Amino acid sequence: MNSLVRSLRSMVSAALVIGLATIAGSTVATTVSASTPVACSALKMTGQTSIASRPGGTTVRVVLTNHRYPSCTWSNLTGFQFLTATGSGAGPVRRVLHTSAAGSSRSVNDTFQVVDNVVTMSGVHCTAKVASFLQVITPDRTSLKIALKRAVGVCVGGKTKWTTVHPPSFPVAALCTSASIRLSFAPANGAAGTIYLPLRFTNVSSSPCSISGIPEVQTLSGRTRNAAHATVGPAARKLNLSASGPGTAIRLMPGETASAAYGVTETGNYTPSRCLAKTVQSLRVRFKSGANWWQPASFLVCTRLASTSISGVVPSSDGLAPLS
Incomplete structure (x- = not known):
């Protein structure tokens, strides 16, 4: 597994650096637009x-x-x-x-x-x-x-x-539910000892719905959805980055996708006694609204400390906030 991680990291480290620069750029753009809103075009x-x-x-x-x-x-x-x-x-x-x-x-x-x-x-x-x-x-x-x-x-x-x-109206979309969203992984990327597995949320219903915030992501031991899953290590650390979505609701039309950057740090970065690595078999992803999903997965995490992280949802398919 570690050799696969090193291989992935070497292939996409440059891409992630560019992606992180994009996030930084979006942070600045978000801060500016908060004080000087851009006219709709x-x-x-x-x-x-x-x-x-x-x-x-x-x-x-x-x-x-x-x-x-x-x-x-x-x-x-x-x-x-x-x-x-x-x-x-x-x-x-x-x-x-x-x-x-x-x-x-x-x-x-x-x-x-x-x-x-x-x-x-x-x-x-x-x-x-x-x-x-x-x-x-x-x-x-x-x-x-x-x-x-x-x-x-x-x-x-x-x-x-x-x-x-006539004066315009501004309808509010219903919250996305478990049934209206399909959860999947985007292609992995990573650098500096962390692999990123962006979580994709695709609206598979026939109506618009809105999604926002930072989900709770818990690693599990079960291989099947209906099994009584045991947790594997702590839940992912929530990264409250302005570039990853300040809580603004994202409206998903049917077929559209939002995403969140899910980071998995290599267990080799920690001492074995402090980490106590174990293989994950699935994830449970849940929002405050109650919408939740189960996703098969296979990678190593630490069970004695949080070695995974999750950021807020953004209107893109790769976990990175788009430029304004």
């Missing part, structure tokens, strides 16, 4: 639309998902404009309906919704265009063009403000 968003007809017009419901880590500032000054199939404007850029709230803003870190009401011809005379896209223009002047589920008619002429934008 359309370049960091994805969007989906749904359409519902109503008397006198059409309601287009736009769901924008922010992918900036860890957060950004959303402003009601964001504009919305319908576009034709060729990309030309179908009416002017419109902003939130209530002008008194036009300058308000808030920090967001997951999906938020904007409802855009479009009034088409219905017993009134207006100049109409057929819209195939909705363009979102964020305050940093970047834009996102979202395809509509079907073409809609938009009134663009006359003195009436045919298109209105």
Whole structure:
């Protein structure tokens, strides 16, 4: 086992140094963004639309998902404009309906919704265009063009403000459960006597869910999930690093993955009497919410001291916090 550890360490030590530099960079970025929030950018968003007809017009419901880590500032000054199939404007850029709230803003870190009401011809005379896209223009002047589920008619002429934008809502995702998440290991990496086995948390459900914090990871002796497992050594030490997630909830859309860096220090780094090494056969991973998982594993740990560590979850698949 020790020879395998040395081999892994020699192959990826350079990669880990780069990864640690990335974490350090993210720490600085996180600290800066806490005092000077970054404006939400359309370049960091994805969007989906749904359409519902109503008397006198059409309601287009736009769901924008922010992918900036860890957060950004959303402003009601964001504009919305319908576009034709060729990309030309179908009416002017419109902003939130209530002008008194036009300058308000808030920090967001997951999906938020904007409802855009479009009034088409219905017993009134207006100049109409057929819209195939909705363009979102964020305050940093970047834009996102979202395809509509079907073409809609938009009134663009006359003195009436045919298109209105309602104030956005910010839905909160339910907590991830044991059933909604699949736990797995990412490829190992390591250096300086420690191998890192990133724990991956993948949303396998059909709905978004949120995950946050530092999980409890306990090494066990059992080989099967239903066995009465005996603990092998202390639980992993929790590393409260700002770069590994300050507790901000990470929203996982179906199929998306978050991760946490799980470190295993070589037992050879300790004196045998102080360590008393033993082979692990599985892990139990548990969050404060009660969600928990069992994961097969095989490596040596110390039973008389904590030789493993775990950091907070981050929105990546390798346990490292992405750059802002």
